[in-house]
Amino acid sequence: MDWQRIIINALEASVGLQAVVFALAAIGLNVHFGYTGLLNFGQSGFLAVAAYGLAVTVATFDLPFWLGIVFGLLGAVVLALLLGIPTLRLRADYLAIVTIAAAEIIRLTVRSVTFEGTFGGSDGRQGFAGGFYDLNPYPKRQYNIGEFGFNERQMWILTVGWVLVALSCLIVFLLMRSPWGRVLKAIREDEDAVRSLGKNVYSYKMQSLIIGGVLGSLGGFVYALGQASIQPDIFGTDTTFFAYTILILGGAARVASPVVGAIVFWMLLSLTDNVLNEAIDAGYISSSVINNTQVGQFRFMLVGLLLMLLMIFRPQGIFGDRREIALDAR
Amino acid sequence: MPADQTEAAAEGHTATASRPDAGSRRGRRDAAALALKDVPHEPGAPKPDPILVADGIKRQFGGLTAVDVDHVELQRGAITALIGPNGAGKTTFFNLLTGFDQPNSGIWSFNGRSLSGVAAHRVARLGMVRTFQLTKALSKLTVIENMRLGATGQRGENVFRALFRSVWGAQEREITTRADDLLERFKLDAKRQDFAGSLSGGQRKLLEMARALMVGPEMVMLDEPMAGVNPALTQSLLGHVKDLREDGMTVLFVEHDMDMVRDISDWVIVMAQGKVIAEGPPDSVMGDQRVIDAYLGSHHDAVLTEEEEQEVLAKAEEALERERAENEETAQ
Structure with missing residues (x-):
């Protein structure tokens, strides 16, 4: 077994494109779910709106790259308003139902044959990332430390991505230590109590939905630009649930937890994948038990098991405070 | 509460609250x-x-009329108790007055300002703050954060200004000083950094009341302040409710404990089946035949x-016979 390759792959996965995308998605969810208690099950919808806003503006309508970013961000704000206006006055579960349905509506609309000319159907859109890579300051070569490394395109998107992650964390940190963040956390605990103290709960929930949605939408941009192509099915419900997994793995309502959660999650997926494949190739595991094509599915089962064990033995996640979890049991 | 302790408690917070005739509690009670x-x-x-006037307040849930109050007025600066048997509509009436529920019809005003259709958070900002029957301590916030949340007009509660501590830091320190003074008065200062969820039932009631005071209300509405409080804390809570009146606030509270009602209230309003059936000072109301009937049923004795x-x-037999005959007729 090639342990060096396994470890390098795991390290690359832990700082790679997927880790950045899901860190951003989970940072947004952390604002929604971790701090405000909003059950948004349609985070993939925010990523989709941003990615398609950019891709359609540039690839379909031939407009400049920056305009695509603006339209993507506007799309995320409008989506938050559309989701929030009818549901935020109602009980928490209505938002959950509406968000998951809205995310699916977005995915099915952009993949529909009717709008193939605009959104590109199930093939999605390509050829919109040129404007972004024109700005690339990294000269064309391979950037390596030993075997670990990336090419100049990957370096550029990862640099931008991690800067966005850092900025998002900073914003969340600044907001959540303020009285504004205190109102959000109080809403998570009991909205009526907050209302009785003279705060406009509806407005705060709406602000939280918009901010979390916009932070999540940054993940959509990074994904679209990193792949230089998008397809509708990457914005399915599993994207949202991966983001939830990452958030809970790190521990909800902690600034750094979505980032560490994303790193650990993608590292674990890479490790299980590579270790199993190498073990099968080396004959340690008989291919009658499991073969290479089954590993891709099986690793999710292993990660699922690991997460279950985590929830049993460390329910507060990596960063959480056990005392807080104990309060729920009272 | 022993007299000397009362005095100490009273002196302890004279500096923190605007209180015209600090001294003995009798002043405001006699005035009321x-x-x-x-x-x-x-x-x-x-x-x-009157600080609060309500007219023709009606709230129906399907066919059930939960509240049907013709007219009621609350005296400014007095402690008014709202009593009545279970299901009389007391809590629903509370919810209606504070904007947590909207009536089918009726008008009501606070300080001469109509509150019809005014959202709950605006009612609170106007100076009418309530607590809840099931205490709503914000469990995963610390006691001091619970208190700070109550302050109104916080600059840092705007999302853009929130980013810069320099904008709200000074105000936050002021709020914290005020919160600490209140915590001391309510003897919760030792619990300052604890999660509110770790407090006992009685301490949560105290915290909820102290937090409501952070809003700076003119009128405090307490929904069953004594429910689930152990007897040792009851006296202290009673003292705090009386203190509210001494600080110039108006108090309306729902309560089942008649000893408490008799002890602290200046005026009692009795509700039964959604209507106000009697009013008066505690001693006269409790002897009122309508009240006894409402609680115990009119043929109880x-x-x-x-x-x-x-x-x-x-x-009864005759009625049954008739019914059977009718049924047979329709069957044929």
């Missing part, structure tokens, strides 16, 4: 009693200086004679 002296002991009686029982039985 004097103001209410000539008010007739009738439902809907007009008060000399009448013993039926043998003949009366026979009569009732005969009537």
Whole structure:
């Protein structure tokens, strides 16, 4: 077994494109779910709106790259308003139902044959990332430390991505230590109590939905630009649930937890994948038990098991405070 | 609460609250009693200086009329108790007055300002703050954060200004000083950094009341402040409710404990089946026949004679017979 390759792959996965995308998605969810208690099950919808806003503006309508970013961000704000206006006055579960349905509506609309000319159907859109890579300051070569490394395109998107992650964390940190963040956390605990103290709960929930949605939408941009192509099915419900997994793995309502959660999650997926494949190739595991094509599915089962064990033995996640979890049991 | 402790508690917070005649508690109590002296002991009686006036408040849930109050006024600066048997509509009436529920019809005003259709958070900002029957301590916030949340007009509660501590830092320190003073008065200062969820039931009631005071209310509405509080804390809570009146606030509270009602209230309003059935000072109201009937049923003390029982039985049988005959007719 090639342990060096396994470890390098795991390290690359832990700082790679997927880790950045899901860190951003989970940072947004952390604002929604971790701090405000909003059950948004349609985070993939925010990523989709941003990615398609950019891709359609540039690839379909031939407009400049920056305009695509603006339209993507506007799309995320409008989506938050559309989701929030009818549901935020109602009980928490209505938002959950509406968000998951809205995310699916977005995915099915952009993949529909009717709008193939605009959104590109199930093939999605390509050829919109040129404007972004024109700005690339990294000269064309391979950037390596030993075997670990990336090419100049990957370096550029990862640099931008991690800067966005850092900025998002900073914003969340600044907001959540303020009285504004205190109102959000109080809403998570009991909205009526907050209302009785003279705060406009509806407005705060709406602000939280918009901010979390916009932070999540940054993940959509990074994904679209990193792949230089998008397809509708990457914005399915599993994207949202991966983001939830990452958030809970790190521990909800902690600034750094979505980032560490994303790193650990993608590292674990890479490790299980590579270790199993190498073990099968080396004959340690008989291919009658499991073969290479089954590993891709099986690793999710292993990660699922690991997460279950985590929830049993460390329910507060990596960063959480056990005392807080104990309060729920009272 | 022993007298010396009362004095100490009173002195402890004179500096923190605006209190015109700090000293003994009797001042405001006597003033309230004097103001209410000539008010007739009738439902809907007009008060000399009402802070809250409600007219024709009606709330129906499907076919059930939960609240149907013709007219009620609350005297400014007094402690008014709202009592009544279970299901009388007291909490629903509370929710309606504070904007947590909207009535099917009716108008009501606070300090002369109409509150019809005003959202709950605006009602609170106008100076009418409530607590809840099931205490709503914000469990995963610390006690001091619970308190800070209560302050109104915080600059840092705007999302853009929130990013810069320099904008709200000074105000936050002021708020914290005020919160600490209140925590000391409510003897929660030792719990300052604990999660509110780790407090006992009685301490949560205290915290909820202290937090409501952070809003700077003119009127405090307490929904069953004594429910689930152990007897040792009851006296202290009673003292705090009386203190509210001494600080110039108006108090309306729902309560089932009659000893407490008699002890602290200046005026009592009795509700039954959604209506106000009696009003008056505690001693006169508790002897009122309508109130006794509402709580215990109107025939609770009448013993039926043998003949009366026979009569009732005969009537019931007759009714059954008639019903059976009718059923047979329709069947044919």
